[in-house]
Amino acid sequence: MVGAAEEEVVSKRVIVTGAGGRLGAALVREWKAAGQDVVGLSRLELDLAQPEQMRAVLGAMDFGVLVNCAAQTNVDRCETHPEEAMQINAHAVRTIAEICKAKGARCLHLSTDYVFDGAKNSPYTEEDPVVPISHYGESKRAGELALLDVSDRNLAVRVSWVFGPDRPSFVDQIVKRAQAEEKVEAVGDKIAVPTYTLDAAGLMLPLLFEVPASGVLHVCNDGECTWQAYGQCALDCAAAAGMALKTKTVGALRMADLKAFIAKRAPYTAMSTEKLARLTGRRPRDWKEAVREYIGRYVAHRG
Numbered sequence: 001m002v003g004a005a006e007e008e009v010v011s012k013r014v015i016v017t018g019a020g021g022r023l024g025a026a027l028v029r030e031w032k033a034a035g036q037d038v039v040g041l042s043r044l045e046l047d048l049a050q051p052e053q054m055r056a057v058l059g060a061m062d063f064g065v066l067v068n069c070a071a072q073t074n075v076d077r078c079e080t081h082p083e084e085a086m087q088i089n090a091h092a093v094r095t096i097a098e099i100c101k102a103k104g105a106r107c108l109h110l111s112t113d114y115v116f117d118g119a120k121n122s123p124y125t126e127e128d129p130v131v132p133i134s135h136y137g138e139s140k141r142a143g144e145l146a147l148l149d150v151s152d153r154n155l156a157v158r159v160s161w162v163f164g165p166d167r168p169s170f171v172d173q174i175v176k177r178a179q180a181e182e183k184v185e186a187v188g189d190k191i192a193v194p195t196y197t198l199d200a201a202g203l204m205l206p207l208l209f210e211v212p213a214s215g216v217l218h219v220c221n222d223g224e225c226t227w228q229a230y231g232q233c234a235l236d237c238a239a240a241a242g243m244a245l246k247t248k249t250v251g252a253l254r255m256a257d258l259k260a261f262i263a264k265r266a267p268y269t270a271m272s273t274e275k276l277a278r279l280t281g282r283r284p285r286d287w288k289e290a291v292r293e294y295i296g297r298y299v300a301h302r303g
Helices: 022-033 051-059 075-080 082-103 135-150 170-180 197-208 227-240 274-280 287-302
Strands: 013-017 037-041 065-068 106-112 155-159 184-187 215-218 250-253
Touching: 013 022, 022 037, 022 197, 051 082, 065 082, 065 197, 075 082, 075 135, 082 106, 082 135, 106 135, 106 197, 135 155, 135 215, 155 197, 170 184, 170 227, 170 287, 184 227, 197 274, 215 274, 227 250, 227 287
Parallel strands: 013 037, 013 065, 065 106, 106 155, 155 215, 184 250
Antiparallel strands: none
């Protein structure tokens, strides 16, 4: 007689929501290339502001893991539209998690370093207290809690300063500005860690089925930097790749001087990836190496 555990066949299909975004698009492409059965859903196909549509679309699909990359990530919009932020970043996450649980599937949800208040001056671990200081941070933390409340098999994956080839980011913008302007500046008093989408895809791959981790996990590149140092590295790499720049130096700005900012930003939110290394045996490479590869492989070819 076949036991219940043997009868249960877990689908190996992976659903990625937010597949039109910078990280979601990279996960779909890289995981397909690695041989995974992956289906990406863009915002047009799955709108987190429409719970009934979410239930209808996901309820009709077969999958063993869902990776939610969809979110409202405009930090200042979240500050002026807190109800929208909570609906998309928290309530919708609970709905997705409940759908997954009903199917016997795990849910991996992408979260953020904005859940921290920046009071530390050494990399945050997954065990450190979480104290959001913006509506964006609050909504993302609420999403984490909802995810883990529905099932202890779920995993909240925190990333920060995401860059990659699928949508322009700070790296692309600073290089473009340096090509057109003789003076460029970036914030010099906020520290975090860049996350290269292609590296994140490789680091997260074992988490789908091989290492079914749960709880909270930090996934980003190694090291830490200010926006200014991040931008300076990008310009150094662009110059080394032969790109024509009007300036090769990034000046420093202070967060306090940026009047366009509505939401508060924590001064320090670098994250430790020691737990990731322990679980998967994979250590992220230094963020500067990732930026160098990205500039050489993608940005330099665009001119």
